[in-house]
Amino acid sequence: MPPSSTLPGIFARLDQTSEWLGKSLAWLILIMMLIQFLIVVLRYAFNFNSIPMQESVMYMHASVFMLAAGYTLKHDGHVRVDIFYRAMTARKKALVDLLGTLFLLMPVMIFVILSSLGYVEKSWAIHEGSPESGGIPGVFLLKTLIPAFAGLMMLQGIVEIARNAMILTGRLSPTHDDDAEELL
Numbered sequence: 001m002p003p004s005s006t007l008p009g010i011f012a013r014l015d016q017t018s019e020w021l022g023k024s025l026a027w028l029i030l031i032m033m034l035i036q037f038l039i040v041v042l043r044y045a046f047n048f049n050s051i052p053m054q055e056s057v058m059y060m061h062a063s064v065f066m067l068a069a070g071y072t073l074k075h076d077g078h079v080r081v082d083i084f085y086r087a088m089t090a091r092k093k094a095l096v097d098l099l100g101t102l103f104l105l106m107p108v109m110i111f112v113i114l115s116s117l118g119y120v121e122k123s124w125a126i127h128e129g130s131p132e133s134g135g136i137p138g139v140f141l142l143k144t145l146i147p148a149f150a151g152l153m154m155l156q157g158i159v160e161i162a163r164n165a166m167i168l169t170g171r172l173s174p175t176h177d178d179d180a181e182e183l184l
Contacts, residue, residue, distance in 0.1 A: 014158065015159045018156050021070070022071020022072070026064075028064050035056060056136065059138075066148065067152060069149055112149070116143075116147050116150070123144075128140045
């Protein structure tokens with residue numbers, strides 16, 4: 001069977017969901033910058049301070065960082081020591097990525113979910129709010145991002161496992177054109 005350039009069914013939908021989520025969350029960065037600019041102007045020009053505005057920047061930053069991690073994984077944007085990796089063929093890269101996802105990413109994300117559930121549950125039980133007077137009363141929502149992050153990373157990890165397995169078996173061509181010749 002000749003290599004294709006698309007993932008089948010559910011894997012393609014999960015991949016598209018990561019793409020949509022990442023691009024949607026990118027707009028929060030613009031909003032976050034505008035609010036931060038407003039905070040600075042209000043503080044230094046008008047001597048006005050707003051705890052909810054300051055905390056909203058923190059909430060948006062956490063949302064972007066935690067919920068767009070799967071998008072970053074999809075686009076191979078996480079930190080990697082690639083001294084040897086960059087010189088590898090597409091198949092060897094796929095093997096390294098497959099093993100890394102199976103034996104590093106998935107166990108760590110399972111650990112993150114299991115170790116954060118009690119922490120998040122306690123926060124939800126008391127509807128934990130800001131320790132600052134007048135702050136945002138939704139710290140429990142912020143803490144919920146921890147298992148959400150791990151779940152989204154695991155979903156994208158499943159897509160990456162499928163993608164790399166298909167590259168290794170020749171059913172999917174690598175995404176980089178310069179590596180496509182090495183696969184054939």
